[in-house]
Amino acid sequence: MIRKELVAASAEPMILSLLARGESYGYAIIQEVKARSDGKLQWTDGMLYPVLHRMEYRGLIKSRWAESETGRKRKYYSLKKDGKTAMARHQEQWSLVHSVLAGLRKEQYV
Amino acid sequence: MFDLEQSIADWRQQMLAAGIQTPVPLEELEIHLREETERLTRSGLSEQETFNSAAQKIGQGKVLRSEFQKAHTGNLDRPLAWVALGMFAISFILPAYGDMWGWRCAFMSATAMFWDETARGDLMSIHLSVLTLANLLMIVSPFLLSRFSRNAHSLKWLRSSIFLALALVWSYLLIWFALEKSEYLDWRRFNIGCYIWAASFLLLFLSTFQLRSEKEQYV
Numbered sequence: 001m002i003r004k005e006l007v008a009a010s011a012e013p014m015i016l017s018l019l020a021r022g023e024s025y026g027y028a029i030i031q032e033v034k035a036r037s038d039g040k041l042q043w044t045d046g047m048l049y050p051v052l053h054r055m056e057y058r059g060l061i062k063s064r065w066a067e068s069e070t071g072r073k074r075k076y077y078s079l080k081k082d083g084k085t086a087m088a089r090h091q092e093q094w095s096l097v098h099s100v101l102a103g104l105r106k107e108q109y110v
Numbered sequence: 111m112f113d114l115e116q117s118i119a120d121w122r123q124q125m126l127a128a129g130i131q132t133p134v135p136l137e138e139l140e141i142h143l144r145e146e147t148e149r150l151t152r153s154g155l156s157e158q159e160t161f162n163s164a165a166q167k168i169g170q171g172k173v174l175r176s177e178f179q180k181a182h183t184g185n186l187d188r189p190l191a192w193v194a195l196g197m198f199a200i201s202f203i204l205p206a207y208g209d210m211w212g213w214r215c216a217f218m219s220a221t222a223m224f225w226d227e228t229a230r231g232d233l234m235s236i237h238l239s240v241l242t243l244a245n246l247l248m249i250v251s252p253f254l255l256s257r258f259s260r261n262a263h264s265l266k267w268l269r270s271s272i273f274l275a276l277a278l279v280w281s282y283l284l285i286w287f288a289l290e291k292s293e294y295l296d297w298r299r300f301n302i303g304c305y306i307w308a309a310s311f312l313l314l315f316l317s318t319f320q321l322r323s324e325k326e327q328y329v
Contacts, residue, residue: 054180
């Protein structure tokens, strides 16, 4: 299982990247993250919503209520312009961390 | 016999009692609860088991309420802004022009347009009156900073407004420095309160560039 601190730090970039593919809603976001990480990245379901609300409050994402194909009401979130900028910044930073770690790991095997 | 709708109604009551607001975010959480219950039920578990599991995953109402509160409350950890506000308040109880107290100067500024017929329409008196708006902006700045500084776009607007106030304050003083000394206009009579008042606007402006410590929330 991935450490809580890392899960917390990756939440915002993860949500932004998922929403960059198109609008989505809380439950789908959690399922998508679970599926993509083979269940290793576990979010406490209810805690996703305060994070989404905070991101909306900061102007990174926006939301709208709509009915799903099954007739159920859902709150869909999508990316705003500031969100795209924030996503690019996150991706740059995470890529840097990844490349440093990968470089160090490679050196260990040389 | 387990009644899903009754259990959801009870769960809603618990959330409401914990302070989770309706319709948002309670509706959103309920939709999540229903979707998770349905998904788990499809995997062959009983409705009661799936409901209990889904409700547990959503978490406790009190913890959620505190996280939602954090999400909507502005961050006030901009020490410079508080120092600016403190200096601004102190300047009111210090001599600002000659022996005139800061609060008296602020009052004169607010009423500058109504002094007498000759002062009406005079550029200096208009400028002096507009300084009241700068004072008002300073007074409401803690609210504005907490409300608008989370969003880069609105922070830009707020920063521009504070810069405008700063420019008004400092340009007024600079005009006095540039004007010839007369019976009524003498920049040498500016007192400590006036300088502290002007400096407070500079600090407030600088505080908009201060980095805030983002408190990451765990998901």
